[in-house]
Amino acid sequence: MDQVRQTRPDIWVRAEESSAVGAVRRTATHLAESVGIGPERIGQIAVAVTEAVSNLVKHAVQGMALVRPCPGAPAVVELITLDRGPGMPDVARALRDGYSTSGTLGIGLGAIARFASRYDVHSVPGAGTALAMQFADGDLPALPPASGLTRPIGEEVESGDSFAIATGDEATTVMLCDGLGHGSLAARASQEAVRLFLAGPDDDPATILRRLHHGLGHTRGGAAAVARVTSDSVAYTGIGNISGWIVHDGQRQGMISAHGIAGHQGRRPRQYVYELDEHATVVLHSDGLTDRWSPAGMPGLFARSPAVVAATLLREAGSRRDDAGVVIVRPRS
Known part of the structure; x- marks a missing residue:
């Protein structure tokens, strides 16, 4: 039987100042290095994390970000972000490269779709967005139950x-x-x-x-x-x-x-x-x-x-x- 435990506490970072972008990116790249992910893939992770957290800083309300080993897949880096607004009326368009609508959280999220091994999002306009993405260096295990x-x-x-x-x-x-x-x-x-x-x-x-x-x-x-x-x-x-x-x-x-x-x-x-x-x-x-x-x-x-x-x-x-x-x-x- 596979076992998952919290090997360290979930450490949330408030994404309210530009300094949060670098802090979360450094955490993600250090974790990726520690689990054996290669340099090229680490560079892609850095780009995706930068775009995701930058969007929180620029456009979100009460944005928070968390980087950790993915439960059930310790060699996979997981980034979770959540906020209380403004939300995305069209998630699929928002995750498309080049899409830009002023004042929405969807600006610049195309790197997530390009570089994340898997991602999922729930967003309600005016209520907020929760985004989970996993980054692996190779094949990604099946979605944990x-x-x-x-x-x-x-x-x-x-x-x-x-x-x-x-x-x-x-x-x-x-x-x-x-x-x-x-x-x-x-x-x-x-x-x-x-x-x-x-x-x-x-x-x-x-x-x-x-x-x-x-x-x-x-x-x-x-x-x-x-x-x-x-x-x-x-x-x-x-x-x-x-x-x-x-x-x-x-x-x-x-x-x-x-x-x-x-x-x-x-x-x-x-x-x-x-x-x-x-x-x-x-x-x-x-x-x-x-x-x-x-x-x-x-x-x-x-x-x-x-x-x-x-x-x-x-x-x-x-x-x-x-x-x-x-x-x-x-x-x-």
């Missing part, structure tokens, strides 16, 4: 939320933990939950959560949930205030978590199984995202890639007054 994002409270660097993903031939198993409080001690608790999850990701979700509950006693503890997604069902168990949802056809269904704090208090976790349609999306998020989001208010979003869905939910429902974490999983085909 799951992705996640975290963001720390305020100006903190370290988030108390962490996630892990394990993919097998027939199922994808994910874990999200929100360490109690904020800062390094909360991060230590959630990273310990990741370690405990990866010690036996093939176990059923209830067994995994019991292992977390018993193993987090020497930490602050936190809220945690585990979901295993197959082609037609999700097995889910949680303790504390992690929210689990099934989204399909513009509606959402909540999944049941027990009250308590993993590692300290709470009833024996129970596992529930829910049916899934092939077009459904499973969402887990911490209370750093409000529960008041609605898929009906985000037209077309849940047809996009897991990374773009996660970024858009983080923008629309995330709070800067709390650590935030979200994981998106699609049924296995």
Whole structure:
């Protein structure tokens, strides 16, 4: 079973000043070098990253950018950008070389279409844009069935939320933990939950959560949930205030978590199984995202890639007054 964990925190850069362009480009090229991508490809990555972040600085509202190894493909560089406006009325035209319309985010994005190994975007005029692109030096692995994002409270660097993903031939198993409080001690608790999850990701979700509950006693503890997604069902168990949802056809269904704090208090976790349609999306998020989001208010979003869905939910429902974490999983085909 392939395993994914956060090897470092998601470090978001505000794209409000021109200095952000160079900072994100340097991060991307250094990461590309570290994973063995060749010089010519690194030059192409630098051009695409420069254009994407420059657009945020020039035209976006509250633009943010993140560079990291792609979850599930550590030799692939991933750039995610998001903003709160102005959006793109015609995404396909905006990503075409030479297209330019004053005052829109679409200016100069042709390099992404030319140089990204894969990209996906969701944009609503007046609401904002989320863009995810991956850069590989050679063949790109298949699109992972799951992705996640975290963001720390305020100006903190370290988030108390962490996630892990394990993919097998027939199922994808994910874990999200929100360490109690904020800062390094909360991060230590959630990273310990990741370690405990990866010690036996093939176990059923209830067994995994019991292992977390018993193993987090020497930490602050936190809220945690585990979901295993197959082609037609999700097995889910949680303790504390992690929210689990099934989204399909513009509606959402909540999944049941027990009250308590993993590692300290709470009833024996129970596992529930829910049916899934092939077009459904499973969402887990911490209370750093409000529960008041609605898929009906985000037209077309849940047809996009897991990374773009996660970024858009983080923008629309995330709070800067709390650590935030979200994981998106699609049924296995």
